[in-house]
Amino acid sequence: MNEIEIFSPASVANVSCGFDVLGFCLEPIGDLMRVVKTENQGVEIGTIKGQDLPKDPKKNVASVAVLALLEKHPSSFGFRIDIHKKIKPGSGIGSSAASAAGAVFAVNELLGAPYSKNELLQFAMAGEAMASGAAHADNLAPVLLGGFTLVRNNATLDVISLPTPKELIATVIHPKIELKTIHARAILKDHIPLKKAVEQWGNLGAFVSALYTEDFELMKRSLEDKVIEPYRAMLIPKFDAIKTAALTAGALGSGISGSGPSIFALSKGEETAQKVAKAMSTIYTSINIEHDVYVSKINTEGIKILKSQ
């Protein structure tokens, strides 16, 4: 294999009750990446479409992740990465994660797949660290493994796959304002009330159980965030109105996607998810906030190979 083209999907992290640990993978939105073997060792960034990203391999998330991989697994040849960036940086749906995970996934394939998807996390983390100021695997894990994932421990990258109920459909609305993870993180307090923490882990434990038992009513009760959302909601225009609209339209839950400004909802069934999309969209339209809105199955596959030769 000398060349590979992949689709590296967007993802939703935190999912209300699982700040920094829970995430799921989206289907319709993602970057297109092509990685080609080159004679010269190392990594270069080729063409970049869709966004204005650094061409310096030491400053681009994708190549930084690949450099981390190559440090552990030297190669006699090199790689050129072409990126069609469709996920807007700072949108809250794992833009940097898609770049970092996609790049190491593609290079791993060209190297004959010496690493498992789980092992690729450590390299993708290098890219993610550069992008967000703190390396978290909560977006990387669902992109690489697909479906719902839980980061048990971020330091040891102990990541597990959770089941994905088929009827669960995501709606994501992206108001076109940029919110950098680093700023959304700065607003958080470094200590939280024990009482709220207990409620949060009660909800997370219940949500994990509900994914196994496909108990949608329990999911509904568990999709709650009293720890992070109260702080970050103020960074997102009309957050409360959008969330209320989603719930009124029948969503099981709604909250900030990653560090925002995108807002996600989860619904039982496509029909409800479409209604939720419409209800969310109406609010931004009424106040002239430009936005994209997506309805998406949970992508259980993660990164897809489009072509290889």
Place this chain on the structure above:
Amino acid sequence: MNEIEIFSPASVANVSCGFDVLGFCLEPIGDLMRVVKTENQGVEIGTIKGQDLPKDPKKNVASVAVLALLEKHPSSFGFRIDIHKKIKPGSGIGSSAASAAGAVFAVNELLGAPYSKNELLQFAMAGEAMASGAAHADNLAPVLLGGFTLVRNNATLDVISLPTPKELIATVIHPKIELKTIHARAILKDHIPLKKAVEQWGNLGAFVSALYTEDFELMKRSLEDKVIEPYRAMLIPKFDAIKTAALTAGALGSGISGSGPSIFALSKGEETAQKVAKAMSTIYTSINIEHDVYVSKINTEGIKILKSQ
């Protein structure tokens, strides 16, 4: 039915990663209770064996719970409760929970079972509140429902049953010093670092997943408590040594049972659990601390009816 005799079991709450939300039910240790219908309305405490407990119905955990039930469900007859208290109060294995849950369970049976086990929680909470200063359902839930339980929300008593892997065996050691829940709670900080909270909910989510998938290695990694244990461990003689001995003997995890001073361990298989019991016991024996030690299957049934007529 005019008379019922029950076995109301001990339980382990918190289970390292699930402070105030997670619990499981024990098999060999529990109180014996007999409840008899009386002509006069209301509740009286009859004989008490094993411990010196209040006979005033307004001061006894069992009768306080029953009074809460009768307030919502008045009865033309009354009840006398005889208690053979085998679980020592302040031992950390749900002594008050066994009294409160056992009493409402028995009275509910004598009333023709108007309430489900889940509904009985609200009444048992009244007894638990009197005993511990703060009403938590993390011991009550496993006693009433059996197996592993998760309190998603303590205020709404949203409690769910989790699966119980058959090979999972508990070891519990009880050093004979009394530690009141109210004191063990006072030592805790009311705010915790967000970073530690994230680790805790990562562990709880993973442990819940591991109960479904019977992934014992994941249970092992998840049975960790960096939030509560560092404070409460100092209240328990030789806690660190006991825990280390349990892990060295092959336990998957070990921690404080409830608010202590009992220490629990979970092991895969009876043989390991017995080795763990011996290792834990050796330490207390060597420093002349009187103690009981139990090896127990996870009791999936909860309260047992021994006799009714």
